[in-house]
Amino acid sequence: MTAIDATSLTSLLDGRYAGVRQDVRKALAERADLLDEVEELPRAEYRERVREVLLDVSASGLTGLGFPKEYGGGGDVGASIAAFEEMAGGDLSLLVKSGVQFGLFGGAILQLGTERHHDRYLADIVAGRLLGCFAMTEHGHGSNVAAVATVATYDPATHEFVIETTREDAYKDYIGNAACHGELAVVFAQLVVGGEERGVHALVVPIRVDGTAAPGVRIEDDGPKMGLNGVDNGRLWFSGVRVPRTSLLNRFADVTEAGEYVSEIESAGRRFFTMLGTLVQGRVSVGGAAIRASEVALTIAVRYALRRRQFEASSDAEESLLLDYGQHQRRLLPLVARTYAMRFAQEVVRDDLHDVFSGVSTSEHARRELESRAAGTKALATWHATRTIQECREACGGAGYLAVNRFTALKADTDVFTTFEGDNTVLLQLVAKGLLTGYSSEFEEMDQLDLVRFVAGLAVETVLERTAVHKLLERVRDVVPIAGEREPDILDSDYHLTMLRFREEHMLAGVARRLQSGVKAGREPGAVFSTVQDHVIGVAHAHVERLIHEAFRAKVRELPEGAVRDLMDLLCDLSALSVIEADRAWFMEHGRLSSERSKAIIAEVNRLCRELRPHARLLVDGFGVPEELLRAEDLLG
Amino acid sequence: MTAIDATSLTSLLDGRYAGVRQDVRKALAERADLLDEVEELPRAEYRERVREVLLDVSASGLTGLGFPKEYGGGGDVGASIAAFEEMAGGDLSLLVKSGVQFGLFGGAILQLGTERHHDRYLADIVAGRLLGCFAMTEHGHGSNVAAVATVATYDPATHEFVIETTREDAYKDYIGNAACHGELAVVFAQLVVGGEERGVHALVVPIRVDGTAAPGVRIEDDGPKMGLNGVDNGRLWFSGVRVPRTSLLNRFADVTEAGEYVSEIESAGRRFFTMLGTLVQGRVSVGGAAIRASEVALTIAVRYALRRRQFEASSDAEESLLLDYGQHQRRLLPLVARTYAMRFAQEVVRDDLHDVFSGVSTSEHARRELESRAAGTKALATWHATRTIQECREACGGAGYLAVNRFTALKADTDVFTTFEGDNTVLLQLVAKGLLTGYSSEFEEMDQLDLVRFVAGLAVETVLERTAVHKLLERVRDVVPIAGEREPDILDSDYHLTMLRFREEHMLAGVARRLQSGVKAGREPGAVFSTVQDHVIGVAHAHVERLIHEAFRAKVRELPEGAVRDLMDLLCDLSALSVIEADRAWFMEHGRLSSERSKAIIAEVNRLCRELRPHARLLVDGFGVPEELLRAEDLLG
Structure with missing residues (x-):
C-alpha cells in the first residue's frame, strides 16, 4: 500500500x-x-x-x-x-x-x-440572547411521551391556556437549561379544549423572569449528575400558569379564539407522531456526537498503544509495544473499523435528514424511513460509544483513570446518550415496528398491543413482502450460502452483505410467526409481546447492522482505485466480519455457517487486525481530532 | 415454592x-x-x-x-x-x-x-495512627513489576540503603495515601548489594515528616481521577534517600551489616514471585468488593423495575411494570444469577486464602493454585461489576444518571477495579500460565517467552495430563454430549459442568498445539505468543467460568432439600446456561451443541427468567444491602 x-x-x-x-x-x-x-x-x-x-x-x-x-x-x-x-x-x-x-x-x-x-x-x-428549555420528559414518563400528565386547558373566557401539573410524578424532569438559565420552555402537555382531550401539544411558557421562577412555576435543580455537570438540568412544576392562546405552537394544530380545535391532520395519533417527528434531528445529532466521542477515545488509546511498552514478548532485550500484542489489536482495531463504518452510516442518515427537512424529499414514507433510520443509528452509535470508551480506558490502564487523560469526562458525559433523545431499547422497538408494518401510515398510531394484533392479522409473507430487504434479497438469494456448501470468498463484500440481509429477513419472519402463533394460541397480546421482545429488539439490531454495512460498502465503491480505497476495503471487511463473528452462533443455528467456516471467520478477523496494525496511527489520525483536544500528554508522549 | x-x-x-x-x-x-x-x-x-x-x-x-x-x-x-x-x-x-x-x-x-x-x-x-503507602507501581511499569527501575543500593560504609529513581518514567505512580496522608511507604526497588543486582525487594521508607516531604523525596498529587476522589493518590520520586539496613522487609531475603545478601530462596525469580504472592490478598479483596458493588446496583435496578411502569403492554388500561417485559428480565435476571454464582466462587477463594495465610494449607502447590484462582476470580468479578453497573444504570434510564441514585459513584469508583491489583488481561495470562504448566514450581519464573519455549517442549498430552480438569474429565467423558446425539436434560447440572470442563480442556489443548506448531514452524516465540494470545486469554476465561460454576453447584448440593435449595437450583441453572449461551458459538464450532440445542438453550434462558421473575425482589433483598446505603429514594419508591 x-x-x-x-x-x-x-x-x-x-x-x-x-x-x-x-x-x-x-x-x-x-x-x-x-x-x-x-x-x-x-x-x-x-x-x-x-x-x-x-x-x-x-x-x-x-x-x-x-x-x-x-x-x-x-x-x-x-x-x-x-x-x-x-x-x-x-x-x-x-x-x-x-x-x-x-x-x-x-x-x-x-x-x-x-x-x-x-x-x-x-x-x-x-x-443566544434568549435561552430556553424543551420540557417534554416527565418524571413518571420518560419514553412514553404520549402518556404525559401535564395538562393545558383552554379558557375561552380569557383566550388563555392554563397549564397544570396534574399528578405527583408529572413534573418535567431532567430538563436542560431549567435549573438556571432558561427563560422560556416549550412545554408538552395534554391539550384540553372545550372539555375534550386532544392529545399532546407544545406551548411556549415563560418559566423565569429576571432570574426567578415565573408565577405558578416551581423549579428545582436536578443536582449533581454522573456527567454533563456543566448543563443545568432541572424540574418544573406548573400550577395554574396562564399563557395566551397564541403560545400554542400551531403548525400542526390550533385553537381558535372561540375555542375551536382545528388541525389538518385528522388522527390524533398521527398528529402526535408528526410532532414527535421533529425529534428526529435530536436523535441524528446525538448519534453523530457519540461517534465523535468514540473517535477521541480511540485516538488516545491507539496512540498510547503505539508508545507504551510492557513485558518482553518479541525479544528478550526489549519490551513490546502494546499494539504488537494480538489481544490488544483485537481490543482496539475492530472498534476503529466499526467507528469508520458508523461514520459513513451517520453520513447517510444526516443526508436523509437534510433532504427531508429541506424539502428535497417530501414523501411521508421517506420521513418514516428517516425516523426509523435515525432511531436505529442513534441506538447503535451510542452503545458503540459506551463500549468503545470503556475499552479504551481499560486499554490505557491506570493512566486512563486520571481525569487529565480525558476518559473520565468522555465516559461520564456520554453515558446518558444511550438514554436521552429516546431510550435505546425503546428506539429499537420503534425500528422493528417500522419493519413489521412496512412503514405504513397506520403504524405511527400503533402501540405495542396494536402492533401485535396488526401483525397477527397478516400472513408472514405479507409482512416480508412489504420490506425492502425482501426485495433486495430476492435478487441475491442465490448467493446466500448454505452451511458447508459453496463457500464464497471470506472477504467477498457481497457475501457479507448477503449474510446480513439473510439474517434480517429471517429474523423478521420469525418475529411475525411468533407473534401470530402466540395470538392464535389465545394468549394475551401483551404477554405475547413480552415473550417475543428479545426477537423484536434482535431484528431491529440486525436491520441497522445491515444499513451500517451497506453505507460503508457504498462509500468504498465510490472511491477511486488506489491506496485509500484499498485501506477502506480492509476496514470494511474487518467491520463486517466482526459483526458476523459476534453473531456467528445465530448463523450456525440457522444453517448459514458451518463450524469450520465460523472458525475461519475468527481467524480472518485476527489476520485483518494484524494486516491493519501498521496503519493504526494513520487511521486514528484520519479522525482529525486536534492535538489541543486530546490532552493526555502523558499518554501520547 | x-x-x-x-x-x-x-x-x-x-x-x-x-x-x-x-x-x-x-x-x-x-x-x-x-x-x-x-x-x-x-x-x-x-x-x-x-x-x-x-x-x-x-x-x-x-x-x-x-x-x-x-x-x-x-x-x-x-x-x-x-x-x-x-x-x-x-x-x-x-x-x-x-x-x-x-x-x-x-x-x-x-x-x-x-x-x-x-x-x-x-x-x-x-x-490508624500511622498511615502509609504501598509504592510498587511505577509510571513506566504497571503490570510488569519485575521491571521497576527504582533502585536501592546498599552502602556498607553507613549500613544504609540508598533509594534512587533512576529513570524519567520510574517514579512511583497512582500510589494511595501518597498525596496527603502517608508517612511511610513500602517501596519496591531493585536491590543492589556489593554491585550485584538481586531483583525487586521491599523497604520501609519515610516519605513525609510533619506533613512535608522527607528530604530527597518529591511528592506530586495525581490530581482528579474518574472516581475514588476521596483517596489521595500521588507520585513519588526518590533522590539519594538513605534508610537504615533494617528497613529492608527481610522475611524472604536479608542483607547483613557487612553487605552480604542472604536468602533461603535460591532463585531470584522464585523469590520475586513469593514476595508478589502477598499481593494475593489484595486481589481477593478487590474481587469481593466488585461483587458487593454489583449487588448494590442490582438491588436498585430490580426494585426500580418492580415499581416503574412504562407503556401499556399487558392491558389497555394500565402500563406494565418494567420487569414484566421479557427484555428487561433478560437484562437483569441473568446478572442476578451470575452475582450469586460469583459470591459463592468468592467464598471458595476467600476460604483458600484463609487456609494458606493461616497455615492450614502449607503446600507450595496450594499457594500457587490460590494465586491463580485469586487472579482469575478478580478478573471476572471486576468485569462483571463494570458490566452489571452499566446495565443497571441504563435500566434505570435518566433517573440512573442522577448522582443521588448511586450509579454515578458506583460506576466511576469501580471502573479502575479492572486495572488495579493487576490488569485483568495480565491476570488471565497468569491463570493460563498456571494451567499450561500444571502450576509447576518452575512456572513462577517464566516470562511469556519462557512459557512458549516450555510448552513447545512438551507433548500436548503432557500439558493436559498435568491439569486437574483432565482428571475430572476422564471420569465424565462419557457424558460429554456430541452435537445431535444423546442430548441430556437441558437443566441437568452435570451436563452444564461437563460442557464447561470440555471447553476448558479442549481450549487448553488448542493453545498448547498452537504454541508448539508456531515454534516448530520456526517463528519467534514472541510472535507466536502474540498470535495465540486470544486463545491464551480464552482458556483462562473458560477455566475460571468452570470454577465459578463448580462453586455454585457445590453450594446448592450442600443445601438441605426445600424452597431455598429449589430457588438456588434455578439460579444456578440460569447462571450456567447463560455462560453456555454466551459461548454457544464455540460449542457448535466444536461439535458439542447442535443448532437446535443451541436455540433450545436460548429459549430456556428466557423461560428461566420468567420463572424467576416472581422471586426477583426476594433475590435482591437477599443481598442484604441496608436501606440507608441505597439512597435512590426516588427510584425505590
Missing part, C-alpha cells in the same frame, strides 16, 4: 461539510483550556462557564446553521448536524447545552411553531 | 462471617450520610473526610481483623476479607483507602517484614 496522508482520510470522513467541521475544530482548539478548567470547577461555576463559552461560540454562527437565514441562521440543516457532531470533540456539557438551546428548544419553535413564533423568538434564540 | 424469607438468603450468602458482615453493614448504615455529603465536597475536603471516617471505623476493630491479636488485630484473615467486601456497600473511597492502609501497606509490613518491623509498626498501623 502506498503511503497515505492522514488528511486524505479526514477529507473522506468530513465529506461535504469539511469547511464547517474545520471551523468547529478550530473553535474548539482555541477554547481547549475549557477542558482543563472545568475539571476542578464547582458545579455552579461550571454551568456559568459553559454558558459563557456557548454564547461566545454562537457568535461565530456555528451553532445556528440549521435556522433560516432571515433569523441569523445558516439555512443548512445538514451542516448544522455536522457542526454539532464535531463539537463532541470538546467539552460535552458545551455540546449538550448547545443541543438543548439550538436543537431542542430552538428546533421546537422552528418546527412546531409558525411565523408568529419565528418572528418573535428565533433571532434571539439563534443569537 | 413455599415462601422464603430474604434473611435466609442473606445468611446463606454471609456464611461463616455473618457476624462480621452484620457489624460492617451496621457501621456503614450509621455513617450513610457520608454518601450524600461527599457528593458535593471539593477533592481536598473529600479526602480529609474519608480519612476521618476511616479512623473512626478502625476504632471499632473492623479494619484490623487480618492482623495478629498482639498488635490489636483480629487474627482472622478470612474475616478481614469478608469485612472488606462488605465495606464496598458504602463509599468506595473509604473502601479503597482502607485497602491501601490495612491491606497493601499494613499487609506488606506483616507479610514481607519480620518481628522487628511488626513490633515497631503494626500496632500503630492497625490503630
